[in-house]
Amino acid sequence: MQKKDCFYLGKIVKKYSFKGEVILKLDTDSPEIYQDLDFVYIEKGKQLLPYFIESSSAPKADLLRVQFEDVYSEEDADAIVKCAVYLPLKFLPKLEKDQFYYHEIIGSTLHDERFGEVGKILGIDDSTPQPLFIVDHKGTEILIPMIDEFMVKIDKPNKTVVVNTPEGLIEMNLPE
Structure with a gap:
């Protein structure tokens, strides 16, 4: 996936547990629509890599606590903390005619x-x-x-x- 085909969803801001859970800060006006995602793209270096979501919950409106598949330790979580998170453009909600992204x-x-x-x-x-x-x-x-x-x-x-x-x-x- 290329960045031009995606939109910025937010950033992984910190680890949450010793089991690899992380906190994703959402940069959106409607965070509730992104609480049941199956996957996201995480920017590592200059690449967007798919990460599949095992479970997630929303402790606050703009925060998402996420357990990714294959991220089960603090070391695994450290590798993605401070990384930007993206989704394909098709996940953007449709807007009214006079609105724009x-x-x-x-x-x-x-x-x-x-x-x-x-x-x-x-x-x-x-x-x-x-x-x-x-x-x-x-x-x-x-x-x-x-x-x-x-x-x-x-x-x-x-x-x-x-x-x-x-x-x-x-x-x-x-x-x-």
Whole structure:
């Protein structure tokens, strides 16, 4: 399985028991839908390797206590702690027409109703209180807030996102 065919589910954050159980911190708005998985892909080095789940439980909403097949000791668990966990894209819940997953709009062209074509969306920075589009504008990386009020249209098939930002917002990000 290749990473481009998967989405990031979370990270194994620590060992839970001496029997190889681990705690998986889920990075999702709907952790409950991932509590009965049969397998996940764990990133080791540059590869995604399948790990089959023997049992799991949810001690907290965003945590999953997992016993993987063939991981039965602390040493086995140590080998996967701090590893990223992925699932195939087909496991993502279907969204409404006006909703999107971040990976669906990366590479799209961002247009602003006032400014015109801003550039290609390189990624999304969701480490801030408000997620930001990271956009390449003629070699300059600019950040545009992903605020619902700014969003006009998301055209996933044509890889286009249209926004209507306040006057001057884009210009203040550009070099003089």
